[in-house]
Amino acid sequence: xxxxxxxxxxxxxxxxxxxxxxxxxxxxxxxxxxxxxxxxxxxxxxxxxxxxxxxxxxxxxxxxxxxxxxxxxxxxxxxxxxxxxxxxxxxxxxxxxxxxxxxxxxxxxxxxxxxxxxxxxxxxxxxxxxxxxxxxxxxxxxxxxxxxxxxxxxxxxxxxxxxxxxxxxxxxxxxxxxxxxxxxxxxxxxxxxxxxxxxxxxxxxxxxxxxxxxxxxxxxxxxxxxxxxxxxxxxxxxxxxxxxxxxxxxx
Amino acid sequence: xxxxxxxxxxxxxxxxxxxxxxxxxxxxxxxxxxxxxxxxxxxxxxxxxxxxxxxxxxxxxxxxxxxxxxxxxxxxxxxxxxxxxxxxxxxxxxxxxxxxxxxxxxxxxxxxxxxxxxxxxxxxxxxxxxxxxxxxxxxxxxxxxxxxxxxxxxxxxxxxxxxxxxxxxxxxxxxxxxxxxxxxxxxxxxxxxxxxxxxxxxxxxxxxxxxxxxxxxxxxxxxxxxxxxxxxxxxxxxxxxxxxxxxxxxxxxxxxxxxxxxxxxxxxxxxxxxxxxx
Numbered sequence: 001x002x003x004x005x006x007x008x009x010x011x012x013x014x015x016x017x018x019x020x021x022x023x024x025x026x027x028x029x030x031x032x033x034x035x036x037x038x039x040x041x042x043x044x045x046x047x048x049x050x051x052x053x054x055x056x057x058x059x060x061x062x063x064x065x066x067x068x069x070x071x072x073x074x075x076x077x078x079x080x081x082x083x084x085x086x087x088x089x090x091x092x093x094x095x096x097x098x099x100x101x102x103x104x105x106x107x108x109x110x111x112x113x114x115x116x117x118x119x120x121x122x123x124x125x126x127x128x129x130x131x132x133x134x135x136x137x138x139x140x141x142x143x144x145x146x147x148x149x150x151x152x153x154x155x156x157x158x159x160x161x162x163x164x165x166x167x168x169x170x171x172x173x174x175x176x177x178x179x180x181x182x183x184x185x186x187x188x189x190x191x192x193x194x195x196x197x198x199x200x201x202x203x204x205x206x207x208x209x210x211x212x213x214x215x216x217x218x219x220x221x222x223x224x225x226x227x228x229x230x231x232x233x234x235x236x237x238x239x240x241x242x243x244x245x246x247x248x249x250x251x
Numbered sequence: 252x253x254x255x256x257x258x259x260x261x262x263x264x265x266x267x268x269x270x271x272x273x274x275x276x277x278x279x280x281x282x283x284x285x286x287x288x289x290x291x292x293x294x295x296x297x298x299x300x301x302x303x304x305x306x307x308x309x310x311x312x313x314x315x316x317x318x319x320x321x322x323x324x325x326x327x328x329x330x331x332x333x334x335x336x337x338x339x340x341x342x343x344x345x346x347x348x349x350x351x352x353x354x355x356x357x358x359x360x361x362x363x364x365x366x367x368x369x370x371x372x373x374x375x376x377x378x379x380x381x382x383x384x385x386x387x388x389x390x391x392x393x394x395x396x397x398x399x400x401x402x403x404x405x406x407x408x409x410x411x412x413x414x415x416x417x418x419x420x421x422x423x424x425x426x427x428x429x430x431x432x433x434x435x436x437x438x439x440x441x442x443x444x445x446x447x448x449x450x451x452x453x454x455x456x457x458x459x460x461x462x463x464x465x466x467x468x469x470x471x472x473x474x475x476x477x478x479x480x481x482x483x484x485x486x487x488x489x490x491x492x493x494x495x496x497x498x499x500x501x502x503x504x505x506x507x508x509x510x511x512x513x514x515x516x517x518x519x520x521x522x523x524x525x526x527x528x529x
Contacts, residue, residue: 053420074420086414090288091464091473100410103421109403136468156421 004067006031006160006190007052013060014047021047025061025215031159034186036205037194043212045194046082049162052192053079066159075104078153078189080163083146088138094148095120095133101155119155127151127181143174150181160190167195179204255493264380265489268499271382272485274390275446276459278397280478282439283460284470285432289412292457294331294433297346299440299452301327301353306374307360316374317389320444324437327353332430377448377500379489386445393438400435401474408432409470446485447500458507459484462514484510 007029014022022044029035037045050056051063054070065073078101101123102116112120124130129147132140140148146166153161163182167175182191183204195201202208210216259265286295305323306316327349334345361371373381401408410418411428419425436456443452459480460473467473488503 055416055419074422077420079417079420081414081416085416087288087290089464090413091467091470092409092413093469096409096469097413100406100413100417101421103406103410103418103423107422110406112406152417 004064005029006033006066007192008064009048009051009061010064011061012048012051012058012063014044014051014056014058020059020213022051022058022211023214025211027209027215029190029192031190032186034182034191034204034206035193036198036201036208037192037211038196038198038201038208039211039216041196045211046164048211049079049164049192049194052162053077075156076159078156078158078161080146080149080153080161080166082164083142083169088145090137092137093134094129094137094140094151095124097137097148098124098133098151098155101152105156119157120151123151123155124148126154126185141174142170143177146170146174146178147181150178150185154185158189160192161185163191163193165194165196167197167200175200255490258493265493267382267384267387268379268489269486270387271379271390271445272489272503273482274387274394275443275455276481276485277394277478278439278442279455279481280459280463280476281397281401281474282436283456283481284463284474284477285408285412286436286456287460287464288470288473289432291335291433291436292453293343293346294335295436295440295456296453297331297350297353298324298327298433298437299444299449299456300350302440302444302449303357303374304353304355304360305357307357307364311360311364317386317441317445320441321438323353324441325434328433328437329430332433335433336426336429373448374444375448375450376498377444377446377451379446379485379499379503382445390442390445393442397435397438400431404428404431405471412470447503451500451504454504454507455481455484458504458511462511465514465518480507480510 005028007027009025009027012022012025013020025044025048037048039045047056051058052065052070054063054065054074063070066076095117098120099112099116102112102119105116105119121130121133124133127147127150129144129151132144132148137145137148150161150163150166153163161182166182167178170178179201182193185191193201193205198208198210255265259269286292302320302323305319305321305326307319308323309316309319330349331346334342334349338345357374358371407418407423407428408431410421410423411425411432415425415429418428439456440449440452443455447455460477462480463473463476467476484507485503488506489499491497491506492499492502
């Protein structure tokens with residue numbers, strides 16, 4: 001049982017009734033990995049996450065999560081959806097949103113229990129957002145909102161954390177903060193992070209998989225220019241993200 | 252105003268009307284908040300208008316129009332909920348069709364009913380001054396049902412309103428709670444039809460909650476504020492309509508609409524202060 005990888009995809013194909021979004025994808029994510037899933041927009045990255053979450057079924061092939069079909073192990077998956085997936089102006093506080101991660105744990109009628117609230121507080125401390133617990137979602141910065149979403153994914157103690165473009169709409173400083181947080185979480189969790197930003201995530205992840213309908217590469221090494229070309233179909237200039245902001249905010 | 256208050260002290264029908272306004276505002280504040288944050292005003296509008304079909308059939312059969320409204324509202328809620336869950340791509344077309352077909356059924360049945368067709372106007376625009384004791388009791392029961400369900404399932408309803416996909420991932424039965432939410436909205440529609448009629452229902456369902464959403468930090472507080480606003484608007488509208496003998500339902504809606512405009516354009520400094528205090 002312990003031999004089963006965290007996530008296994010066997011010859012997975014998927015389409016939404018039109019042209020294939022994913023074709024013959026084979027991928028093993030071993031336990032304890034920090035996988036960066038990169039690729040162009042529309043390359044099937046978010047679809048692959050939804051397959052792993054069991055929100056959609058593969059057209060061909062099969063998906064196995066922790067040795068079982070995806071729907072069976074949802075409690076073991078923490079999911080951070082893409083930015084602007086919901087309304088920012090929704091009247092809800094950070095702690096109330098984080099508590100929603102406990103819904104699978106405490107079902108039925110009535111209110112959240114004391115242990116739910118304690119778990120929420122722990123998750124908010126872990127994601128460094130506890131000081132904003134009472135604030136309304138709409139008042140948060142992009143980075144703070146992302147931390148709140150990570151806390152919501154952490155609150156039910158998952159084994160695997162799946163993040164869809166966690167740094168798409170936040171500035172460089174906040175982006176580093178998020179990835180430093182993920183690096184800490186990686187000590188106890190398997191992490192899969194979807195990103196379009198190859199250069200940046202290669203500094204943090206243990207492994208990169210490039211997806212453009214097919215799995216173009218799944219290497220542990222840093223993604224070179226040749227692979228970027230296969231992936232995006234044209235030569236691209238790579239920008240290294242090793243530049244850091246100086247105290248005045250200029251690169 | 253003083254004329255209205257003097258009349259209120261002596262006239263039973265006015266006391267009933269004020270009571271009806273209070274009972275309606277409770278449902279409108281609680282369910283209106285869900286309707287506004289989940290952005291399903293169009294769905295609620297569809298339910299409200301399809302209700303005329305049920306009222307027309309009940310009227311034709313000589314049954315109580317309110318019973319017909321209740322059955323039609325729940326049926327419309329389930330139908331519209333199914334459209335929302337299964338055929339979301341065609342949602343607007345299908346709900347528009349249900350909206351109009353429901354009204355057409357009602358108009359045909361009312362036209363075939365022998366006698367004087369004065370009731371049609373009161374279904375469409377409400378007649379809060381004609382509310383009797385039985386209707387008040389029914390309204391209280393509907394309020395009770397809504398409040399009990401909200402207290403029991405607030406966590407699930409909030410999760411479904413906020414982020415359906417995440418709720419599904421955490422094992423919430425999204426289909427069940429979406430349908431429950433729409434059925435509760437249907438009960439509220441029946442509640443509000445007594446006050447403003449089915450055409451104006453949607454304004455009373457959304458305006459107090461929309462104003463409340465500008466100030467409240469949580470859905471619970473939004474519900475309380477929206478209920479208070481609903482009560483103020485119905486009372487003020489009733490009072491303002493009494494002297495010049497204006498239609499009460501329409502006056503209530505004009506008061507609510509005016510307040511919404513005021514709050515949206517002049518309320519910004521006030522909002523900033525509210526938001527800063529936790």
